[in-house]
Amino acid sequence: MLRFFLFTTLTVSTFVLGLWAYKINYDSRAADERVKELENSILSASKEIKILNAEWAHLNSPERLRKLLGYYFLELRLTPINPDDFISFSEVYWRETSKNVPAKLVGNRLSGIDHEE
Amino acid sequence: MKSSDGEKIFTEHPRTRRRLFLFGLLVITGFSLIGLKIAFLASKENQKSRSYFQEDKIHSRLNITDRNGYILATNLEGVSVYIRPQEIQKKSLVAQKLKNIFPDLDKVELIKKLKDGRKFFWLKSLVSPKQEKALFDLGQPGIYFGKREYRFYPYGTLASHVIGYTKINEFDVNYTIISGISGVEKAFENKLAVKKFTKVNKSEIVLSLDxxxxxxxxxxxxxxxxxxxxxxxxxxxxxxxxxxxxxxxxxxxxxxxxxxxxxxxxxxxxxxxxxxxxxxxxxxxxxxxxxxxxxxxxxxxxxxxxxxxxxxxxxxxxxxxxxxxxxxxxxxxxxxxxxxxxxxxxxxxxxxxxxxxxxxxxxxxxxxxxxxxxxxxxxxxxxxxxxxxxxxxxxxxxxxxxxxxxxxxxxxxxxxxxxxxxxxxxxxxxxxxxxxxxxxxxxxxxxxxxxxxxxxxxxxxxxxxxxxxxxxxxxxxxxxxxxxxxxxxxxxxxxxxxxxxxxxxxxxxxxxxxxxxxxxxxxxxxxxxxxxxxxxxxxxxxxxxxxxxxxxxxxxxxxx
Structure with a gap:
């Protein structure tokens, strides 16, 4: 009886193990395929990104932007940045109410939400 | 063996045990051999697929950027065209069709190349996507497309003397080797030329230029x-x-x-x-x-x-x-x-x-x-x-x-x-x-x-x-x-x-x-x-x- 039990267990476990090994084999192959697929799609995506980056750089080339500036000057009125565009903190125009407020408080007010008084 | 009442039905042959043992050994050896072979095949297959993938990607070149990250030079993939004349039947007709797509081709020379029995020649080293589509639409056998990396400088003449320029050193149907001739392209040749496999290349040469x-x-x-x-x-x-x-x-x-x-x-x-x-x-x-x-x-x-x-x-x-x-x-x-x-x-x-x-x-x-x-x-x-x-x-x-x-x-x-x-x-x-x-x-x-x-x-x-x-x-x-x-x-x-x-x-x-x-x-x-x-x-x-x-x-x- 014991022997029969032993044989049955062995046979069944052999089958199970065989099935398991078979499954693992196929799973790993599938995983491998998937990795390859993913790597390829990463590669093609990165190539695409590269092309888009290059195109973006080309579209933003200073020479082209300069031409566009001329073309759209009437609408946009953009001029090159020049030293006049920098002003010192003391020259910032504050509203009447903030005239006597110390600078620190002004800073707080600017970071606050309440801008409309 | 014994029957249910414990009486012996036949006697055991003196060499039965040894024969069974030998038979078992044979079976085990056979199966393990097969198992080994399977394992061997499986591992080899993996290696093969990997190495194919690797070959696909070497011979590239890193980007050059300015200090803010603007791309000054990059490698793009283009398409080159080569021809196997033996696969083409109506050679003069094909030559005319090619001439329509590339007006700068010399038709006489093209026909000569098609007919003189050579097995392979380059038609164009780099074609535009539009030309590629036109060629593709011909549906003509014998015309093949190869990958061709080329160096692209998005800002044209900008900082050209610093960046320098490159030349194509060597090319085949699926790769191009580009090397620097002057400027940064030459000075950092060893860093720029990528020969090892990396999945996504993020490194680049960052210049001090603004x-x-x-x-x-x-x-x-x-x-x-x-x-x-x-x-x-x-x-x-x-x-x-x-x-x-x-x-x-x-x-x-x-x-x-x-x-x-x-x-x-x-x-x-x-x-x-x-x-x-x-x-x-x-x-x-x-x-x-x-x-x-x-x-x-x-x-x-x-x-x-x-x-x-x-x-x-x-x-x-x-x-x-x-x-x-x-x-x-x-x-x-x-x-x-x-x-x-x-x-x-x-x-x-x-x-x-x-x-x-x-x-x-x-x-x-x-x-x-x-x-x-x-x-x-x-x-x-x-x-x-x-x-x-x-x-x-x-x-x-x-x-x-x-x-x-x-x-x-x-x-x-x-x-x-x-x-x-x-x-x-x-x-x-x-x-x-x-x-x-x-x-x-x-x-x-x-x-x-x-x-x-x-x-x-x-x-x-x-x-x-x-x-x-x-x-x-x-x-x-x-x-x-x-x-x-x-x-x-x-x-x-x-x-x-x-x-x-x-x-x-x-x-x-x-x-x-x-x-x-x-x-x-x-x-x-x-x-x-x-x-x-x-x-x-x-x-x-x-x-x-x-x-x-x-x-x-x-x-x-x-x-x-």
Whole structure:
């Protein structure tokens, strides 16, 4: 009886193990395929990104932007940045109410939400 | 074996056990062999797929970007076309169809190639996507497409001399090997050429150049070159503390995207010459600051010391000035009004050893140690004998030739407090002085005062640089060019240059610029001096690039 039990267990476990090994084999192959697929799609995506980056750089080339500036000057009125565009903190125009407020408080007010008084 | 009642049915053969054992062993060996074979096959298959994937990706080239990350050079994948004539039946018809797509093809030659029995030939090394589609739509067997990487420079001519250019070294149906010929492309060839497999390549070469500044510099340079009718020109802006080159422009320039072989034939090959790095010129009065620096370093005089500025003779050559000077002038006045006599006198005071000492400290005797190969190969032209007449002429910039980059480096050392620097084209993460001290702090301070006086003094040669926005100091120089027979100098052909430090409140950049054979015809009389050709360009340049380089103007705006 014991022997029969032993044989049955062995046979069944052999089958199970065989099935398991078979499954693992196929799973790993599938995983491998998937990795390859993913790597390829990463590669093609990165190539695409590269092309888009290059195109973006080309579209933003200073020479082209300069031409566009001329073309759209009437609408946009953009001029090159020049030293006049920098002003010192003391020259910032504050509203009447903030005239006597110390600078620190002004800073707080600017970071606050309440801008409309 | 026993039956259920325990009676023996047949007796065991004496060798049964051994036979069963042997049989079992055989079965196990057989199965394990099969198992091993399977494992072997499986592993081999994996390797095969991997290696195919690897081959797919090698032979690439990294991007080059500026300090902000703007892409200056990148590799893109294009398509090349090759033909296997044996697979084509109606050869003349196909030739005509190909001719329709590529009008520049020679039809007769194409038919010859198709018919002479060769197995393979390249039709086009790089085709546009439109042409690729047209070819594809032919549906013609025998026409094949191959991958072809090519180098793309999105900004065309921008910073072309720094970036350099490449050539295709080797190609096949599925790969291209590109190698650098000049500039950064050559200097960093080993880093740029990717030969190992990496999944996603994120590394790139980050240059110290600042693209917006570079664009503005080139813009101003080209405009003023045109305005002054100059043959060529160059500008370099460098950080005086860590030697980072922020902008470097040499005009005329080239577009590395265009086929170089064509450019060589039709255009002047000199467009590939980096005038800032490779061109050595006699610089004229910009040299005057060097003997003065040595004199200050050795406490031979102060800026207020008086020096005899009457014209005099050495070895039968008379040294004199264009303008009238008093019999005695201060060192300050000599530099501010740029007196040749004064500079020569100072050089004679400093002497041969003194002059050699300051030149070697400032790096004027050796090639600049920049990463670019062009710089390493550019040897300054140094006189062999240093007789008194030679000392005198060198003091005002004749008899010794250096590149503009040398001048920028020398002035940077004078202006940064006296620290040695190495110009670099790579972005450095370190700020502050990197080199050791070679000059005294006081010498540097005095030189900065002197350079500012040239701008602020009403008689200064660079007085038009006076600006309400920025404090700048610098020295002008105008050198006549050696005539073609190399015997004398040409009065009407000059190299005008300027080297300055900016902003003086907190010295940060050195700006060096030159124009080759400029002439300002917008004045009452034509003027070739630096003060009326290069200096106005510098004024414009500083107003345009100052805000871009985060230099805060002296006082706020006037419009509020």
């Amino acid at each position: 693209l917006p500044v570079q664009a503005e510099v080139e813009n101003v340079l080209k405009e003023w070159q045109k305005r002054m009718g100059a043959k060529a020109g160059g500008i370099v802006i460098m950080n005086i503390h860590n030697g980072e080159i922020i902008a470097l422009a040499s005009s005329p320039d080239f577009d590395a995207n265009k086929d170089r072989s064509g450019a060589g034939k039709n255009k002047d090959a000199s467009i590939f010459f980096n005038r800032v790095v490779q061109g050595v010129y006699e610089m004229g009065s910009t040299f005057k600051i060097f003997p003065v620096a040595q004199g200050l370093e050795k406490n031979l005089f102060k800026l207020s010391s008086l020096i005899d500025t009457r014209s005099f003779k050495i070895s039968s050559k008379k040294i004199e000035d264009k303008y009238k000077f008093n019999n005695k002038s201060t060192v300050n006045e000599i530099i501010v009004r740029s007196s040749n006599v004064g500079a020569a006198k100072i050089a004679l005071m400093v002497g041969e050893t003194g002059l050699k000492e300051i030149f070697s400290k400032l790096g004027l005797f050796a090639p600049v140690n920049l990463e670019l190969k062009e710089a390493n190969l550019t040897q300054p032209i140094i006189p062999k004998n240093w007789r008194d007449i030679r000392l005198a002429t060198i003091s005002y910039g004749y008899g010794m030739s250096v590149s503009l980059l040398h001048m920028a480096k020398a002035y940077a050392i004078l202006g940064n407090g006296g620290f040695e620097i190495e110009p670099t084209i790579l972005k450095k993460n370190k700020v502050g002085h990197l080199g050791s001290r070679v000059l005294k702090k006081t010498t540097s301070d005095e030189i900065l005062k002197l350079l500012e006086a040239i701008v602020t003094d009403p008689r200064g040669t660079a007085k038009i640089l006076g600006s309400k926005y920025y404090r700048i100091g610098g020295k002008t120089g105008t050198a006549e060019k050696v005539s073609h027979d190399k015997k004398g100098y040409q009065k009407d052909k000059v190299i005008s240059n300027f080297v300055g430090i900016f902003p003086l409140r907190e010295p940060k950049f050195v700006i060096a610029a030159f124009l080759d054979e400029p002439e300002n015809n917008f004045l009452q009389q034509p003027c070739r001096y630096s003060s009326c050709t290069v200096v106005p360009m510098i004024k414009k340049l500083i107003e345009r690039t100052g805000p871009l380089m985060n230099v805060i103007p002296l006082h706020g705006a006037s419009k509020f």
